[in-house]
Amino acid sequence: KNISDFSVNITDCTQVVVPEEVFFTVAAAGILENLLILIAVVRNKNLHLPMYFFICSLAISDMLGSLYKTLENIFIILCKMGYLTRHGDFEKKLDDAMDSMFILSLLGSIFSLLAIAADRYITIFYALRYHNIMTLRRALVILAIIWAFCAGCSIAIALFSYEAATVIPFTILFPLMMFFILCLYVHMFLLARSHAKKIASLPSSTFHHRTNMKGAITLTIFLGVFLCCWAPFVLHILLARFCPHNPYCACYMSIFHVNGTLIMCNAIINPMIFAFRSPELRSTFKKMFYCPR
Amino acid sequence: MSALRLISNRTSQQALSNSDYTWDYEYYEYAPVSFEGLKAHKYSIVIGFWVGLAVFVIFMFFVLTLLTKTGAPHQDNAELSEKRFHMNSFVADFGRPLESERVFSHQMAEESQSLFHFCINEVDHMNKEKESQKGPSLKSNTHFQEVPKSSAMFEEDLHCLTKFNIPNFVNTEQNSSLGEDDLLISEPPIIL
Numbered sequence: 001k002n003i004s005d006f007s008v009n010i011t012d013c014t015q016v017v018v019p020e021e022v023f024f025t026v027a028a029a030g031i032l033e034n035l036l037i038l039i040a041v042v043r044n045k046n047l048h049l050p051m052y053f054f055i056c057s058l059a060i061s062d063m064l065g066s067l068y069k070t071l072e073n074i075f076i077i078l079c080k081m082g083y084l085t086r087h088g089d090f091e092k093k094l095d096d097a098m099d100s101m102f103i104l105s106l107l108g109s110i111f112s113l114l115a116i117a118a119d120r121y122i123t124i125f126y127a128l129r130y131h132n133i134m135t136l137r138r139a140l141v142i143l144a145i146i147w148a149f150c151a152g153c154s155i156a157i158a159l160f161s162y163e164a165a166t167v168i169p170f171t172i173l174f175p176l177m178m179f180f181i182l183c184l185y186v187h188m189f190l191l192a193r194s195h196a197k198k199i200a201s202l203p204s205s206t207f208h209h210r211t212n213m214k215g216a217i218t219l220t221i222f223l224g225v226f227l228c229c230w231a232p233f234v235l236h237i238l239l240a241r242f243c244p245h246n247p248y249c250a251c252y253m254s255i256f257h258v259n260g261t262l263i264m265c266n267a268i269i270n271p272m273i274f275a276f277r278s279p280e281l282r283s284t285f286k287k288m289f290y291c292p293r
Numbered sequence: 294m295s296a297l298r299l300i301s302n303r304t305s306q307q308a309l310s311n312s313d314y315t316w317d318y319e320y321y322e323y324a325p326v327s328f329e330g331l332k333a334h335k336y337s338i339v340i341g342f343w344v345g346l347a348v349f350v351i352f353m354f355f356v357l358t359l360l361t362k363t364g365a366p367h368q369d370n371a372e373l374s375e376k377r378f379h380m381n382s383f384v385a386d387f388g389r390p391l392e393s394e395r396v397f398s399h400q401m402a403e404e405s406q407s408l409f410h411f412c413i414n415e416v417d418h419m420n421k422e423k424e425s426q427k428g429p430s431l432k433s434n435t436h437f438q439e440v441p442k443s444s445a446m447f448e449e450d451l452h453c454l455t456k457f458n459i460p461n462f463v464n465t466e467q468n469s470s471l472g473e474d475d476l477l478i479s480e481p482p483i484i485l
Binding site for chain 1: 331333335336337338339342346349350353354357358360
């Protein structure tokens with residue numbers, strides 16, 4: 001919209017605009033869903049377990065991401081309507097705060113996924129000692145450390161976002177974490193496979209085993225959704241830093257709002273693939289909604 | 294992210310001369326970006342990125358499917374197979390909470406530990422027997438072929454493995470209420 005104000009060459013790749021209604025609907029759905037999960041875990045004493053705390057941590061980071069986008073849109077609308085000035089100092093600080101919220105959300109998501117994968121790993125490989133290794137207190141301490149680290153990183157990155165030194169670690173962290181999570185899950189798969197083979201080899205076994213697609217599908221969904229929702233944005237940051245004037249890069253950067261909407265979609269999908277798979281959580285929801293009637 | 298506008302502000306001085314920091318719906322001033330003489334399609338990065346991502350995800354899926362292949366199917370007995378220890382579908386049931394562990398924790402831990410060690414010992418014992426019979430060709434545990442039928446020990450092994458319930462891990466495929474499935478361990482072990 002404002003491109004016509006610039007007198008220089010106008011790009012052929014105009015910004016792809018996502019309608020505001022879609023934006024707000026997606027953001028609101030994400031916030032509500034994750035809030036429900038938090039409420040359910042807090043209310044049900046049975047869910048006060050390390051596993052659910054890590055899922056809550058993921059829900060909080062998803063909520064922050066959606067909240068960020070919502071607030072940003074609201075401020076932009078306020079700007080357009082003239083309630084906020086564009087050049088003010090206050091707005092600049094607000095903008096920095098919101099940027100750091102967004103980075104906090106991304107880092108929080110990555111580390112929460114990592115914590116969930118590590119928790120499952122310990123459940124499987126150290127099953128008998130799980131309760132000694134992963135006590136509630138340790139889980140809370142781990143979460144506190146993760147969030148303190150993410151908060152520190154996000155403030156540092158937001159303050160020094162013009163340095164190349166912040167963009168590169170940020171973009172390296174992302175694939176590194178994904179790879180590590182993939183390794184954890186693959187190792188779990190291999191154990192399951194070897195156990196299944198052992199059982200199947202027992203002669204009296206009537207064990208019906210087949211190529212289990214379910215596990216592969218589940219894991220592909222976990223990681224595939226995270227990749228597809230966050231990678232476009234991470235690539236955007238890289239291109240914005242290193243080739244802002246290249247026409248190809250500029251065309252990629254024109255779909256910035258679609259990338260932002262994808263991040264909010266991730267906030268909606270994550271609860272479905274993590275939290276809602278637990279029967280206990282589902283029954284808590286049912287009680288929350290059907291009991292008062 | 295409007296923080297990124299600082300980057301383009303520094304590099305493109307011509308576009309907005311009157312402000313160092315503005316807040317626009319568009320985040321970038323596409324100042325001197327000319328689209329003359331592009332060799333490839335202008336959205337080539339976008340298309341290339343998404344195609345690459347799709348290929349990667351599909352590749353990952355196939356690798357995982359290969360990893361979870363467990364070999365040739367055995368005959369299945371419908372009534373028993375539902376009750377058996379379906380280890381290879383555990384991943385789909387990651388949502389199983391561990392709260393039943395809390396209730397039975399100490400009891401279960403000791404019982405499970407002894408059962409577990411017994412089971413592992415039995416399975417290893419079985420492996421060693423087979424290896425000694427088959428010779429060096431069966432070095433790896435995952436390459437069992439014909440298992441000689443011997444005693445009721447194998448039947449007991451199977452019972453013992455089904456009684457060992459690793460929560461979050463076992464999916465008995467009846468997605469019934471949690472309580473019944475995780476109380477599987479409450480039966481006293483026959484072997485010990």
